[in-house]
Amino acid sequence: MLKSNNQKGFTLIEMLIVLFIISILILIAIPNVTKHFATVDKKGCDAYATMVQGQVEAYRIDIGKYPTSITELEDKDYLKVTDSKTCEGKTISITDGKVSVSN
Known part of the structure; x- marks a missing residue:
């Protein structure tokens, strides 16, 4: 027998x-x-901060003044309550109608 x-x-x-x-x-x-x-x-994070700034402006148009905090936007249903105060571990705050992201 041959093997191949x-x-x-x-x-x-x-x-x-x-x-x-x-x-x-x-x-x-x-x-x-x-x-x-x-x-x-x-x-x-940058896009979220821009969106929050848009909601701040919408709040000012509707209410007539700038919100003083993110909580105020949450209370009036301009933002969802879950994790809207932080972005990538940084704090989002509102000062004189301007949104800022800081450590």
Whole structure:
């Protein structure tokens, strides 16, 4: 009986090379993804502060004066109560009709 050495499949070396290439691609991709998360969080916080400023202006138009705090906007249903005082761990405050984000 003759045995054929014509089996199809990957050798161990080929598999190791593929795993090595995949590892390199992952090492390149992960830092780029984490940078984008930080950028997205900052832009989201900036957008939220702009939205709160819009609600401050809407409050002034409706009530005739600027709100003195975020709580005042929440009480009048201009903002939802959940987490509207913070953004990315920073405090959002209103001073003389201007919204500011500070540590």
